[in-house]
Structure formats: structure tokens, C-alpha cells
Amino acid sequence: MRGKAVSVSVLSVMLALILAGSGRGELLLKKNLSLEDAKKAASAAAIEAKKNKWNMAIAVVDDGGQLIYFERTDETQIGSIDIAISKARTAAYFKRPTKALEDAINGGQHAIMSFPNTLPREGGLPIFADGKCIGAIGASGGRSSEDAQVAKAGVDAFK
Structure with missing residues (x-):
């Protein structure tokens, strides 16, 4: 059980960092030269x-x-x-x-x-x-x- 708690905790922290990095939780999009x-x-x-x-x-x-x-x-x-x-x-x-x-x-x-x-x-x-x-x-x-x-x-x- 302890292993699952650590995994969920790590995932929660990673998700929080991703969301905090963009400010609004949105993906940054850019135009590409096709x-x-x-x-x-x-x-x-x-x-x-x-x-x-x-x-x-x-x-x-x-x-x-x-x-x-x-x-x-x-x-x-x-x-x-x-x-x-x-x-x-x-x-x-x-x-x-x-x-x-x-x-x-x-x-x-x-x-x-x-x-x-x-x-x-x-x-x-x-x-x-x-x-x-x-x-x-x-x-x-x-x-x-x-x-x-x-x-x-x-x-x-x-x-």
C-alpha cells in the first residue's frame, strides 16, 4: 500500500508542476513552417x-x-x-x-x-x-x- 501512496503523491506533484508552469494549465501552441x-x-x-x-x-x-x-x-x-x-x-x-x-x-x-x-x-x-x-x-x-x-x-x- 505504501508504494501506491508514493506513486500517487509523485504523480500529484508532477501534475501540479506542469499546471503551474503554464500559469493557466494550458498547452503552449506554436505555428510551424510546413x-x-x-x-x-x-x-x-x-x-x-x-x-x-x-x-x-x-x-x-x-x-x-x-x-x-x-x-x-x-x-x-x-x-x-x-x-x-x-x-x-x-x-x-x-x-x-x-x-x-x-x-x-x-x-x-x-x-x-x-x-x-x-x-x-x-x-x-x-x-x-x-x-x-x-x-x-x-x-x-x-x-x-x-x-x-x-x-x-x-x-x-x-x-
Whole structure:
């Protein structure tokens, strides 16, 4: 009998902690970037790249920086694959454009270069819904400003 009393007591404490953690006993819900959303962003970005005759790699990641969707136009240099994914991850991790980190480094904040899994180079943009970062898009293959223009077309697909 004593074992059951301890089990019930532990469960009661755990339930109380769970309910206290949310303040109202409600689950916190968040929007997610779906595969369909990722394809929509990448498609809009690819259209922008093709319109300008730029060979680009385009990556879309979730809010944790995990790859959801990737595509590249024909003749895109192989090195741009990892760069596009890294730009997208960096934008998701820091919830800001990768250009902000690049500008900070250029402004003297060199410690950013030691941040793990960070590519502070223009061309990665976060994707927001209801004020929350739900993912990011990164592009690589052209000049940084061209990469940013392509990534912006992907973000703008949600407006």
C-alpha cells in the first residue's frame, strides 16, 4: 500500500508542476513552417533567381535550424549548397537577418566569428508568423546582395 501512496503523491506533484508552469494549465501552441510553406518560399526565391539569371542554392529550415526543403538551379556551384543551409540556420538561430551579424562584425564585434554553427554573411532571412520566428531561408550563389534579394523573395511569398 505504501508504494501506491508514493506513486500517487509523485504523480500529484508532477501534475501540479506542469499546471503551474503554464500559469493557466494550458498547452503552449506554436505555428510551424510546413513542407508546403517551405516549398512555397523556395519556389518564390527560385523564380527570383531565374528571373535575374543567377544560379542559386536555396534552403529553408524550421525554427530549430533543421532543413525542411532545399533546391538549387542548374549550374549552381557545389559550395553554395552548404552555404545556403548555413545562412538559413544562422537566421533561424538568431531570429534576424544574417546581414545583421555581418554588419556587427564589420563594426568591430569580432567575437561573433567564434559563435558555433554561425555564418554571418548576407543572404539568410528569418521567417516570422504572429511575431514568432518559425523558420528561415538562405540563398547562395551570387553576390551577397543578390543572395539577400533571392531570400527576400522567399520571405515575401508569405505576405
